[in-house]
Amino acid sequence: MNSLNYKHLKYFWMVAKTGSIARAAHQLHITPHTISGQLSEFKDALGVELFRRAGRNLELTDAGRRILSYAEEIFVIGDELLEVLRDQTAKRTLSFRVGIADSVSKSVAYRLVEPALTLKDPARLICREGCLTPLLADLAIHRLDMIIADRPMPSNLNVRGYSHLLGQSGLTVFGAPALTTRLTGPFPACLDNAPFLLPGEEVAIRPKLVQWLESKSLRLHVVGEFDDSALVKSFGQAGAGLFVAPTAIAPHVCEQYKVEAVGRIDAVVEHLYAITTERRLTHPAVVAISKAARQNVFATAKD
Known part of the structure; x- marks a missing residue:
């Protein structure tokens, strides 16, 4: 026996459900002659009789009923597969595209x-x-x-x-423990001449932060400038210098980067x-x- 022909199975299933070749042909929008020929091929391939005459209708043989039970399961699974694929397709089309500034x-x-x-x-x-x-x-x-x-x-x-x-959020100054232990005096005086990782020119808070540092007469020892917020934290974690991040996420910054909060700058607000x-x-x-x-x-x- 060759592999199962699912077109034959579909025609057989429709004839079994409708009770006649003519009604099945009408449902499938094809000619009765086409269905009759396909059923004959299906019967020959399986080597069993599928239907017997019952007046003007066709009724299933015992073998036909067994085949129909399998056909029902096959087409239910097929419908479930199509439903899953439709759901996945719908989810793929529902995209939300976000741009995040460095x-x-x-x-x-x-x-x-x-x-x-x-x-x-x-x-x-x-x-x-x-x-x-x-x-x-x-x-x-x-x-x-x-x-x-x-x-x-x-x-x-x-x-x-x-x-x-x-x-909006004020800023907090952070530093690696090896660096913060070397700071002396109260905040913000302890920042004077300490190594500092300054936000880059693309960062909106940079001018206000520099102005605030200058207003406190703090001399800047700028080790580096960074437009990327994640990169500055990585350098800060390595002990390259102190850095600022929003106070709103201070606990998270301390935990993730293993740094300590040195002090808060509430006068400089990031929006x-x-x-x-x-x-x-x-x-x-x-x-x-x-x-x-x-x-x-x-x-x-x-x-």
Whole structure:
């Protein structure tokens, strides 16, 4: 016997369900002659009689009934397979594309975006990281649904977008234990001439941080400048210098990078924005992110 011909099985199943070749042909939109020929081939391939005449109708033989029970299971499983594939296809098309500016803390970005993965209808998250200007270009041509940035939409760019404040936080100075044990005096005097990892020119808080340090008559010993927030933390973890990060995630920074908090700079505030093409937030994922920012991420930033 050759392998099972599923077209033959389908025609057999339809004739068995309808009771006649004519009705099966009508359901399948083919000619009765075609079904009759296919049934004959199926019978010859199996080597058993499938139907017997009962007036104008056909009824199943004992062998036909056994084959029908298998056919039912096969087609139920086939329908389940198609349903699973349809669900997976639908989920693949529901993507949520987020751009994250280099200067944004990756720990904050994760805590902000994570609610998008727990929606009732979860989206496939696609994250892009880079400088703000190229990200805005992608937003303009709808390659991104949202951008998380540490500054609002620049007014000098010909891009339609709206800035939505997600939250704000003061800064905390951190350092590796081997470095912080060498600091002397109270904060912030202990920062004077200490090795410091300064945010790069692309980071929005840099001018205000430098101004604050100068206002305290603190001499800067700048070891390096970093646009990427994750990179500066890695250098800080290695003991290359002190660095700042949002107070809102201070416990997380200490735990993940094995560093210590030296002191808080409440006068320098970092703001985070969601930049979208929507004047009013309606995308479920963006709404969830905005809600999480207010209730969780920045809720205790001023404590």
